Amino acid sequence: MTRPGVPMIEARHLTKRYGDKTAVHDLSFSVEAGRVTGFLGPNGAGKSTTMRLLLGLDRPDSGEATIGGRHYPDLPRPLGVVGALLEARAVHPDRSAYHHLLYLVQTQGLGRRRVDEVLDLVGVRQVAGRRAGGFSLGMGQRLGIAAALLGDPPVLVLDEPVNGLDPEGVLWIRNLMKQLAAEGRAVFVSSHLMNEMAVTADHLIVIGRGRLIANCSTSEFIARSTPRTVLVHSPDAGRLADLVVTEGGTVSHDGSEALTVTNLNAARIGELAAAEGLVLHQLTPHHGSLEQAFMDLTHDSVEYASAPARHTEGANR
Amino acid sequence: MTATTARSTAPVATLRGAGFGRVLLAEWTKIRSVRSTIWSLIALVVLDLTFTALFTLLNETQWDNNDPQFRARFVADPTSLILGGGLQLGQLAICVLGVMVITAEYSTGTIRASLLAVPRRLPVLAAKSIVFGLLVLALGTGVSFASFFIGAPILHSKAPVALGDPGVLRAVLGGGLYLAMLGLFALAVGAIIRHTAGGITAVVALAFVLSIVSQLLSGSLGKHMRAYLPIQAGGLITHAQQSQNDLLTPWQGYAVFAAWTLLLLLIAAILLRRRDT
Numbered sequence: 001m002t003r004p005g006v007p008m009i010e011a012r013h014l015t016k017r018y019g020d021k022t023a024v025h026d027l028s029f030s031v032e033a034g035r036v037t038g039f040l041g042p043n044g045a046g047k048s049t050t051m052r053l054l055l056g057l058d059r060p061d062s063g064e065a066t067i068g069g070r071h072y073p074d075l076p077r078p079l080g081v082v083g084a085l086l087e088a089r090a091v092h093p094d095r096s097a098y099h100h101l102l103y104l105v106q107t108q109g110l111g112r113r114r115v116d117e118v119l120d121l122v123g124v125r126q127v128a129g130r131r132a133g134g135f136s137l138g139m140g141q142r143l144g145i146a147a148a149l150l151g152d153p154p155v156l157v158l159d160e161p162v163n164g165l166d167p168e169g170v171l172w173i174r175n176l177m178k179q180l181a182a183e184g185r186a187v188f189v190s191s192h193l194m195n196e197m198a199v200t201a202d203h204l205i206v207i208g209r210g211r212l213i214a215n216c217s218t219s220e221f222i223a224r225s226t227p228r229t230v231l232v233h234s235p236d237a238g239r240l241a242d243l244v245v246t247e248g249g250t251v252s253h254d255g256s257e258a259l260t261v262t263n264l265n266a267a268r269i270g271e272l273a274a275a276e277g278l279v280l281h282q283l284t285p286h287h288g289s290l291e292q293a294f295m296d297l298t299h300d301s302v303e304y305a306s307a308p309a310r311h312t313e314g315a316n317r
Numbered sequence: 318m319t320a321t322t323a324r325s326t327a328p329v330a331t332l333r334g335a336g337f338g339r340v341l342l343a344e345w346t347k348i349r350s351v352r353s354t355i356w357s358l359i360a361l362v363v364l365d366l367t368f369t370a371l372f373t374l375l376n377e378t379q380w381d382n383n384d385p386q387f388r389a390r391f392v393a394d395p396t397s398l399i400l401g402g403g404l405q406l407g408q409l410a411i412c413v414l415g416v417m418v419i420t421a422e423y424s425t426g427t428i429r430a431s432l433l434a435v436p437r438r439l440p441v442l443a444a445k446s447i448v449f450g451l452l453v454l455a456l457g458t459g460v461s462f463a464s465f466f467i468g469a470p471i472l473h474s475k476a477p478v479a480l481g482d483p484g485v486l487r488a489v490l491g492g493g494l495y496l497a498m499l500g501l502f503a504l505a506v507g508a509i510i511r512h513t514a515g516g517i518t519a520v521v522a523l524a525f526v527l528s529i530v531s532q533l534l535s536g537s538l539g540k541h542m543r544a545y546l547p548i549q550a551g552g553l554i555t556h557a558q559q560s561q562n563d564l565l566t567p568w569q570g571y572a573v574f575a576a577w578t579l580l581l582l583l584i585a586a587i588l589l590r591r592r593d594t
Binding site: 052055056057058059072073075076078079082084086089090091092093094095096099100102103104106107108109147 | 336343422432434593594
């Protein structure tokens with residue numbers, strides 16, 4: 001496979017409008033070989049549209065996208081370069097899994113043997129002769145992955161691959177993506193779930209309302225967007241709160257024993273308490289939820305925000 | 318519009334060599350692997366032949382009750398009436414199937430898989446047309462011959478006809494040619510409309526409603542319009558003789574039908590290249 005770090009997918013100033021609604025606005029990024037790149041954004045942010053632009057299914061109004069340096073429609077044997085799993089199912093319900101894969105390999109001039117290989121790879125060999133319409137969501141997703149892997153491509157584009165899967169299926173896809181990236185492939189995977197991306201992706205491209213919000217490594221994203229807080233329990237919470245504020249920290253205190261401190265690390269808080277002889281019952285550095293960080297970041301760009309009360313409730317979970 | 322510029326410099330869709338052969342093979346796999354298609358075709362054969370037998374038997378037994386003008390038409394060109402009975406029914410099946418062969422790709426999402434594999438797009442439409450057209454031609458020709466050999470003996474005592482009579486072989490072969498062109502006509506409309514119900518409605522409108530409209534027009538205008546409508550012109554190929562009322566010869570009629578079909582396929586091709594999927 002390709003040397004890690006080589007950009008395999010490149011989007012340059014992609015813009016796509018549907019009627020008067022701009023789905024993707026001046027979006028530029030690249031996806032490198034040898035790692036899982038997460039494509040993150042709330043529902044309706046333009047992730048699927050972007051992927052369709054990359055794959056030549058939709059035409060951009062301006063800008064361009066290339067894969068391995070070429071426009072998708074110019075790839076002579078596209079499935080040997082890019083494997084794609086689109087969000088919506090792309091299989092005729094009356095056709096068997098085997099025949100779905102067979103016609104795809106035939107377009108690429110590959111042998112029938114490859115169909116059996118990928119069926120084994122994703123574990124649907126036993127049901128390959130059945131009509132795909134009767135497949136469970138998980139089976140359908142595995143069939144979609146099989147189709148993406150047919151041409152043994154160096155680039156994979158996966159749109160919400162874990163959507164609706166049971167925990168076993170989620171784990172399977174997660175490990176598969178990591179393995180594919182470890183083999184040197186560029187894996188570009190979209191999700192609206194921050195936590196899912198945090199455990200899979202090495203790199204993140206975050207969009208909201210069709211615009212780029214962040215493009216950095218996952219760890220950098222987490223560090224940058226998570227306010228570090230420290231949870232402190234003390235019978236002298238009130239006095240400790242005053243001390244923390246003098247030291248430049250920010251405190252939220254509801255009058256109970258508990259304090260939530262930001263902008264001051266746990267060690268410093270401990271030292272302050274010790275210096276004043278204050279008793280501490282708990283001192284816990286808290287990294288905050290990643291989901292919360294993501295929501296804060298994309299808050300302004302959520303297309304259909306729920307009512308504020310419900311939003312907060314959901315965020316606290 | 319950088320993208321457009323960049324793309325227009327790329328070579329136009331290629332239909333050459335091994336590449337297109339692969340797409341043909343894939344389209345053949347697609348068409349034979351959906352059971353509903355196969356059953357529809359079998360239904361077409363059974364219905365067509367049953368209807369031919371019923372229609373000819375009915376006319377044979379009711380011969381003396383039929384009005385003389387009808388009898389005269391029957392005797393003048395028994396072939397067109399033997400074939401026509403079954404075709405009336407069979408053509409509806411082909412219209413529906415032709416539309417569905419392409420609209421099912423859109424309704425099931427298969428079109429995305431197909432276009433990801435063949436991103437030039439036009440080879441998919443071309444291969445699908447060729448495979449479906451040839452399939453209907455083979456089947457239609459078989460049905461047409463079977464229909465003739467069922468109908469002709471039944472009517473032998475009233476309106477004798479043999480395959481060797483002038484124009485008869487061409488008319489019987491024409492039954493297959495007519496159905497094949499009709500299949501492509503419906504496929505083209507389906508490719509333009511992209512929705513099954515809408516596509517079938519559009520085919521029915523183009524194929525049958527226009528002819529009703531033309532009948533409302535009196536005199537030579539109506540007659541000329543009718544002569545050049547796709548189904549009316551195309552159907553002439555199943556007539557052994559050109560009747561006095563026909564403006565076009567059987568082959569001219571078929572050429573008019575082919576021209577309509579090609580025009581629709583051309584529109585479908587342009588739209589396929591341009592539209593988002």
